Amino acid sequence: MIAVNNASTVDMTILRTRLTGSAQAAGVLDVAYRTFDSPVGPLLLAATPEGLVRVAFEGEDHEAVLDSLATTVSPRVLAAPSRLDPVARELEEYFAGERPRFGVAVDLRAVRGFRRAVLDRLAGIPFGHTRSYAQVAAVAGRPRAVRAAGTACATNPVPVIVPCHRVVRSDGTPGRYRGGEAAKLALLTMEGAR
Known part of the structure; x- marks a missing residue:
């Protein structure tokens, strides 16, 4: 059998x-x-x-x-x-800590407008560093759209690759994450984020 x-x-x-x-x-x-x-x-x-x-x-x-x-x-x-x-x-x-930046192509066809502008800026956040939702909103061209920047990160279709985990609240707390708070903290800890 x-x-x-x-x-x-x-x-x-x-x-x-x-x-x-x-x-x-x-x-x-x-x-x-x-x-x-x-x-x-x-x-x-x-x-x-x-x-x-x-x-x-x-x-x-x-x-x-x-x-x-x-x-x-x-x-x-x-x-x-x-x-x-x-x-x-x-x-x-x-x-394994050997790749600080991804080189694979991404297909963001379903992401448009301000959400796309936010995702396009996330690759610029260096490995091991964080930015606040307010900082990301500002570099995406809408400094007052902090909540919209948060929504763009929360709905990122390719987390980890497009590093939305590097975006935190202004007080330094992690904020919500598609993979859960434990996953976000694990990624930030692995990267030695500051």
Whole structure:
């Protein structure tokens, strides 16, 4: 019985690999995804041909995130781990303290207006440093839009890669985070944030 189950698992792996390869070759793999085990829990990584479109923490319900991508980006969503190997490699380097900045392309097609302006400024916050929501609002061109800057960070579709965890309240407390306060604190501690 065990040999049959192992054979079935191997057959399913081969079938998935062939399906993924065929979909990529035919140009019908619009959203590839995989999971990545990180120090802050399992992360769902999803990418379009343009770049990384979503990073989701376990508490966000990965299946719900995939359903949302199928609705908002394309219904052609498929597990294709190898397509996300460069992202996984950069995340491994980041969590090992060897990568202060990410180089993978991101696909922010769903983010517009002031939220996009905020996300575009976050990569400028150096590894190991923080900025307040007020400071981010100011550099994004709307100094009085502190709450809107907070909302942009809270709805960042690619947290960690676009470092919204480096944005804190003016009093230095962490504030809310898509992955939870414990994850935000862990990232800031790992980076030695000041």
